[in-house]
Amino acid sequence: MNMKPKKIPMRMCLGCSEMKPKKELLRVVKSPEGEISLDFVGKKNGRGAYICRSTECYEKARKSRRFEKTFSCKIEESVYEVMADELRSETENS
Ligand SMILES: [Zn+2]
Numbered sequence: 331m332n333m334k335p336k337k338i339p340m341r342m343c344l345g346c347s348e349m350k351p352k353k354e355l356l357r358v359v360k361s362p363e364g365e366i367s368l369d370f371v372g373k374k375n376g377r378g379a380y381i382c383r384s385t386e387c388y389e390k391a392r393k394s395r396r397f398e399k400t401f402s403c404k405i406e407e408s409v410y411e412v413m414a415d416e417l418r419s420e421t422e423n424s
Contacts, residue, residue, distance in 0.1 A: 341380040344396040345387025355380040356417070360401040368413050370420065377401065388417050 339352040357369040361376040369378065379400045381387045391397055392414075398405055 343382045343387050343391075344379055344400060345381050345384075345390035348382075350380075350382065352380065354383070356383045356420075358397060358413070360403070364403060366397065366401065366403075366405050366409050366413070368416050368420075370416075383417070383421060385414065385417055385421060388414065 340349045341352045341355055342349050343355060344358075357372050357374070357378045357380055358366065359369045359374045359376045359378045360366050361374065367374070379397065381391055392410055
């Protein structure tokens, strides 16, 4: 029999610090140019971090500056606002 259970890749949410299947999480990526953005398809180039698809976890990670720590860079408020808007419309539509 060749029915090994598939290993599910797990990642930690920067908001609630829970380990969850990568697929359920939203990727936040720092591009090689140093730009921070949300990666809804999971295909963007760069260093990634993960959060739950919820504004709650996003705000937690934002307030505790965990994105900055993870990417070791400063993130402008305007960048946070853009990501918050994107996340809001994403969670409303699904
Ligand atoms: Zn979370």
